[in-house]
Amino acid sequence: MTLPRTARRSGWTSQLVLASLAQTTSTQNKRWRPISVLDDWVAKEARPISLRQLMVFGRSLTEARLISSANYVRTELPTRLAHRLRDIQQLPYAVVSNPHVHAVYELYYKAFDTLRKFKEIKTLEDNDVLCSVIGQTLQAHLPVIPKLAMGILECSELMSAHELDKFMNTILRARISRRVIAEQHLALTETFNASWYSPGAPLPEGHEFIGEVFLKCQARDVIDRCAKAVCSLARSAYGPDVQLPDIRLTGHLDTTFPYILSHLEYIIGELLRNAVQATVERHQRRQQEEASRYPAGNMPPPPPPIEITLCEAAQHVIIRVSDQGGGVPHDMMPYLWSFSKGKHSQQLLENLKKVPRMAATLQELRVDDVNQQNSAELGDSEQPHNNSLASLSRRPPNLRLGMGLPLSRVYAEYWAGSLELHSLEGYGVDAFLQISKLGNKNEQLTMRASMDAV
Structure with a gap:
């Protein structure tokens, strides 16, 4: 079926989607459900939450509060899924038909269809059933990020980079939001059922998590932990004798704030990974170029350090990561924050095929033997709080996926923070991560009204 160019490129109305689907084969028709099923749910807006709300709600947990949380999750998850299903349906059909995008649609629809049928949660037994389904869904959705990334790269000629990036940012931010509320409820249920917990009582001294909120x-x-992981990763990639840059930390070192640990670890881990890799590779190139200057047996100077500065203000914490790794190549600058990568797309597609599951956590920066070693060194007290995001993707240590920075920015902006990068080509990069210190900012969601207004 040949479609008008304007229809392919500008996005279709739902009526046009239905009309085109009616002309496809019966096999293709099975891929899509009637969109009327979503209408009632799409009419609802998501109800944003803040870290402070999560903390206050879970601080003195009772059976009534746990059941209230279950019913919030029971209605909020299918609402948020319905909005994202509608977003996918409004893509050009050539994009919708991409096997990777289609696979994500199928995963989302199955979860939506299951969760929307749940009756009101009235007992702890009802909650246990809901938690079991949520846990299975979280695991089933681990392939979503690499599949979306492959779909976007393959469809980069069918939509503009701006449209694709807007879609990806909306989908990924929504994915974070669903996992936050789902995992928070699972963690609260785990706390309520723990032998040490007394319902309604305050948390015991020394217990520093309320659900998933640290x-x-x-x-x-966090920086120390990420630095150990990234340095171990670099040794796996470049050899045990590689010269690594010192990672120096200065500033307001004692600042604390409420946050979801896995989010911060992912951002810091990616920034340090980029800084260490760029510094090591530039240093190795210089060593090769200047080898004749050093007599046999003499060691060349070490690579320049990576400087990390912590700055605490009244409302925010700012983390600056500065390296001397040569900066971002000029031809990569247009794609720095984009999920579309132009001429680099094909190589990234090959890399993404090697990562079938991706949770987007610090653990994915580690290879298995390094991860086990780090776990032993850090001890249980410093391990990330248990959650369904913790499975490893077994990502090879030097495998570039082209999505670390854009995904890190999605994480940073989710809780009303920001991530900016300033590159001096030929010298290095300064990355600035700003975090809301008080936990009083609502999650930053893309609402239906803003999507439909475009």
């Missing part, structure tokens, strides 16, 4: 997230500790 009450006193200390940036210094």
